[in-house]
Amino acid sequence: xxLDCLLRIFIGESDKHRGQPLYEWIVSQARAEGLxxxxxxxxxMGFGANSKTIHTFKIERLSExxxxxxxxxxxxxxxxxxxxxxxxxxxEGLITVESVHVLKYVHGDASPQGAE
Numbered sequence: 591x592x593l594d595c596l597l598r599i600f601i602g603e604s605d606k607h608r609g610q611p612l613y614e615w616i617v618s619q620a621r622a623e624g625l626x627x628x629x630x631x632x633x634x635m636g637f638g639a640n641s642k643t644i645h646t647f648k649i650e651r652l653s654e655x656x657x658x659x660x661x662x663x664x665x666x667x668x669x670x671x672x673x674x675x676x677x678x679x680x681x682e683g684l685i686t687v688e689s690v691h692v693l694k695y696v697h698g699d700a701s702p703q704g705a706e
Contacts, residue, residue, distance in 0.1 A: 594663060594665060594666070594690050594692045595664065595665070595669045595687050595688065595690065596661060596663050596687070596688050596689075596690045597660075597661070597663075597672065597685070597686070597687050598659055598660070598661055598684075598686045598687075598688075599613075599616060599676060599680060599683060599684075599685050600657065600659055600683050600684040601657075601658050601680060602656075602682070602683070603655050605658075605680075605681075605682065605683070607679050612658075612679065613630045615679065616660050616676070616679075617630060619675055620662050620672060623668070624668070625662055625664045625668055625671075625672065626662075626664045626668070626695065627662070627663070628660060629662075630658060630660050631660075631661065632656055632657075633656055633657030633658065636656070638682070
């Protein structure tokens with residue numbers, strides 16, 4: 591049995607790397623390294639360790655630095671490839687790794703069972 595991991599990267603929407611949004615860069619790196627997939631989630635409210643204010647999405651005040659979470663699930667050895675790269679590029683934020691039990695992972699080109 592392989593050990594599957596969930597990698598979560600908590601950053602801000604305004605974080606950049608070489609002029610590109612950091613979350614876009616992370617997803618590009620994950621793809622380049624051949625990881626199974628990545629999802630970017632935009633939070634509607636949050637704060638971090640150094641935040642003096644809560645970042646929130648409200649009609650009357652559109653925040654330009656909402657919380658962003660990038661999630662990547664893959665085998666531990668695949669996640670380990672990305673960690674040193676992230677350590678350099680994520681200058682503010684939080685990176686977590688936890689063990690997960692993957693129940694099902696189906697590629698988009700797979701036919702449903704029983705389909706002809």
